[in-house]
Amino acid sequence: MKFICEKNALVEGISIAQKAVTGKSTMPILGGILINAKNDTLIITGSDIDLSIETKVKAAVLEEGSLVVDARLFGDIIRKLPNSDVEVASISENSIEIKCEKSKFNVIHMDAEDYPSLPSVEGNKQLNIAQKCLKNMIKGTIFAVAQDETRPILTGVLMESKDKTLNLVSLDGYRLALKKESIEFDDEVNAVIPGKTLNEVVKILGEDDDVTLTFNENHVLFTINETRIISRLLEGEFIKYNSIIPEEHKSTVIVDKNILLNSIERASLVGKEGNTNLVKFDIEDDTIVITSNSQLGNVREEVNINLQGDGIQIAFNSKYLIDILKIMDEEKIYMEFTSAVSPCVIKNIEKDNCTYLVLPVRVSTR
Amino acid sequence: MKFICEKNALVEGISIAQKAVTGKSTMPILGGILINAKNDTLIITGSDIDLSIETKVKAAVLEEGSLVVDARLFGDIIRKLPNSDVEVASISENSIEIKCEKSKFNVIHMDAEDYPSLPSVEGNKQLNIAQKCLKNMIKGTIFAVAQDETRPILTGVLMESKDKTLNLVSLDGYRLALKKESIEFDDEVNAVIPGKTLNEVVKILGEDDDVTLTFNENHVLFTINETRIISRLLEGEFIKYNSIIPEEHKSTVIVDKNILLNSIERASLVGKEGNTNLVKFDIEDDTIVITSNSQLGNVREEVNINLQGDGIQIAFNSKYLIDILKIMDEEKIYMEFTSAVSPCVIKNIEKDNCTYLVLPVRVSTR
Incomplete structure (x- = not known):
């Protein structure tokens, strides 16, 4: 593998993928990010299994290939380099060379083959919504997810669509938050997305363009421009929140x-x-x-x-x-x-x- | 005691005096700030014995008096009030009333008599220096004070004046920092000021006007506009740093x-x-x-x-x-x-x- 990439573009790609690297995994390879160089594009991936983030960065790929580098060390090095072109090349079975102006690093890498493959989320249930709108809905509900794990389903936000309306709902036994918006989407969706996932999604959502959400039985995929965020869904039935909201009041x-x-x-x-x-x-x-x-x-x-x-x-x-x-x-x-x-x-x-x-x-x- | 004071002026005074309140003292009264209302002025004092800070705030004093209020609670309340006039009055032997627009607080207070008196620092050794200049000198040396207490004298910065030059020196066994400036001051001073004191002094020093430093045997007084900072000096002899700095090099x-x-x-x-x-x-x-x-x-x-x-x-x-x-x-x-x-x-x-x-x-x- 060998590529040349503008430093700031590489920093942005690493920063996005790194959001899925928690450093808490027992699998050492998940402390790394996967870099796949192909066709003038780097695909950079971070994952903690439950949540994976994959993003694309333009680069001059001189030799295609994939490898895994320590997310924190590689990210710190690239961030500290001068604003210039960065050359990254694998130079031996287990190390890469990073060159930029008068800096040269040799850093060990791990094998791309050991990196877990991401779940594939394909399906017809594709929902489009303005990034800004979804960001607002998540911010308006995420604070009310349960912090303790006694009822795991409550640590997520229910995303429910029906009759061209999207509802986001969270509750923790003391309060409930419900945000709703009209959408152009005919299918019914009923999925509970981990709060942890939405915390990262909010950071990546921008102000312009749409985000596409694709659902299958166990996973949701957020496609935001060049970035794909794949998260498992929480299992189980969400609380029937409608029966909690009083219909009348004095x-x-x-x-x-x-x-x-x-x-x-x-x-x-x-x-x-x-x-x-x-x-x-x-x-x-x-x-x-x-x-x-x-x-x-x-x-x-x-x-x-x-x-x-x-x-x-x-x-x-x-x-x-x-x-x-x-x-x-x-x-x-x-x-x-x-x-x-x-x-x-x-x-x-x-x-x-x-x-x-x-x-x-x-x-x-x- | 009863006074009316503009909210932002009161917040500023509290914030300055509060810097000396560490909350770590074993004497409960030192968790408070002393407010002394007299002659259209409040004198607000915070102290942890080693370091005391006293500042003045203009106020309409309707009834003179002094009392001690919990620094954190009182500070938090005043900061959260609307930008308006605040009325503070003692209403019983152990409580004060705070009023501002439609807010009214009753808060317990402590006795001013129980508050320790500040050491008096008077003397002829008065050194004037531009605030900006002293700030720069402190920032240029304070990072090198020793962090551990094995040699307590090294947790301070040596302030030494002679031949119209002021030197600030710190060292920790691995590195040494020396800043010097010309000053109009004929006396000799040789005092070691705790790093902790200088950390707070730096926050209070501004960009304009002079600060006056007054030294006696055991204490230093910084007079910065309406604020007086009194600190004990560290006891003992500072290391003869001149012998450490090599005179020649290759x-x-x-x-x-x-x-x-x-x-x-x-x-x-x-x-x-x-x-x-x-x-x-x-x-x-x-x-x-x-x-x-x-x-x-x-x-x-x-x-x-x-x-x-x-x-x-x-x-x-x-x-x-x-x-x-x-x-x-x-x-x-x-x-x-x-x-x-x-x-x-x-x-x-x-x-x-x-x-x-x-x-x-x-x-x-x-």
């Missing part, structure tokens, strides 16, 4: 999102003690009074609102409200309440593209 | 600093294995050839130089060279060599304002 609050967010953040400062993060809402007339107290002191915040329906007293873990308010994108939002022990539902006012739900915390009568 | 290399730095950084990538960080220099004619190897591979870098004197082969811990080259401010530098086991001396070419010294690593004959 009171609706219209509130300025940022003012509410700032007030809750301040209130949570005294409530942090003992990690309860408890904030109490007293909603009446045109005001939410937010209070919190601990041995450090107490706080009272007032937020102007527009209330339709009855007043209510309800308490929350401030962290869950803050997570939601931080990623919502409209200035004015709805909060829907039914009782002190029923979930609160939060929505945008303008666009009907998201539904958030937070369970209240039961507190002793005040 | 070879001088003139080299472009950034090209050398980049080459050493690249070479160190393969040398990291086993933490030896070993890079070898082969200096001859108009080139330094830098090599490094480990089980990961090997590297060869060439750097153009101008050599006066004999060629030499010498090896270094790359980390020590990188630290020095990173903070030097001229493009062209001198490196002076005598033998493979003698220290290398590094200097600017234009300004004679710094001397760096690095011990070589002895390696077996190549």
Whole structure:
């Protein structure tokens, strides 16, 4: 194998493929990236089996071939080289030479044959969506995936399409996040994608062009320009989230999102003690009074609102409200309440593209 | 105590005083900051005994008084308030009320009487120097203070003035850093200031105006505009550093600093294995050839130089060279060599304002 490639193009390719290299695998070869040089193109691949990322970089290929190099060392070396052409060539059975201006490295490599082959994901279920739109949907749901593995299915985001609508749903037993968008796609899809995968997908998604999602029974493939991201799907049935979202409510609050967010953040400062993060809402007339107290002191915040329906007293873990308010994108939002022990539902006012739900915390009568 | 203060001014004052609050003290009161409201001014103080920082903030003082509040909680609350006037008032024997627009906090406070009094540092030994200049001198030496406490005196920087010259010197057994500047000051000063103190001083020093340094036997006081930083000095005699810096040398290399730095950084990538960080220099004619190897591979870098004197082969811990080259401010530098086991001396070419010294690593004959 021998190729010449512009340094910055190579750095970008390595950086993308490297996102799938966790360094936690027990297989030493997965600490490497596979470089396949063919037809004026390098295909660079990183993988931890569950998630694989493959990307293409233009290069002058002088001798075709494939090999595996340590991802971190190779990436660090290429990043530190001057902005110039880089020549990479295999010079013996187990080493490559990297040359750039007055720098010359010899680095050991591993065999391409030992690198696991990527699952093939082909099928008719191909869904196109604007990269920017999918990025927004992932960001709007990924924070609510379960962090613990007690119910593995909840560590993923449900991606569900039907009736030309795409829904992304995550929930962790305390809150639920649902984002939806209209799409041009007739098939039904129902797949749970690991949160870990989507964390990397979000970093690779850009602002322009579409991304294509291809599903088969066990895998999903994201095609983003010259990059292919292949991830296994989580096995099992996702929770029937529709039955969790209340259809009716007794009171609706219209509130300025940022003012509410700032007030809750301040209130949570005294409530942090003992990690309860408890904030109490007293909603009446045109005001939410937010209070919190601990041995450090107490706080009272007032937020102007527009209330339709009855007043209510309800308490929350401030962290869950803050997570939601931080990623919502409209200035004015709805909060829907039914009782002190029923979930609160939060929505945008303008666009009907998201539904958030937070369970209240039961507190002793005040 | 009762005062009204503009939020951002209060945040700035707290942030400065808080730098002395380490949260590691066994005295709970030192987790707090002392606020003294008097004559339209707040004096805010933080301390960990070794280092104390006191700063002034303009405020409308409605009722004079002093108290101590938890530094982190109070700081976090004030930072999160809207950009508006903040009213702080003691409302009971052990609590204060903080009001700002629609936010109201009650927070417990501690007694000002329990707060330790700051050492008084008065004396005739007052040295004025431009803040920017002192900042530069500290940055140019602080990286070389000893990190371990086996010789406590080496965890500080020697500040030495004589013959209208100020020297800052640090050394850790492997390298030495010396910065010097001309000053208008006739007294002799010889004080070792803890590195920890200078780390905080650097953050507070600005670009304009002078800083005044006042020394007494055990303490130094930095007066920076409205802020006073008081630190104990390290006890004991600093190493006679002059005897360490070689007066003569056999070879001088003139080299472009950034090209050398980049080459050493690249070479160190393969040398990291086993933490030896070993890079070898082969200096001859108009080139330094830098090599490094480990089980990961090997590297060869060439750097153009101008050599006066004999060629030499010498090896270094790359980390020590990188630290020095990173903070030097001229493009062209001198490196002076005598033998493979003698220290290398590094200097600017234009300004004679710094001397760096690095011990070589002895390696077996190549």
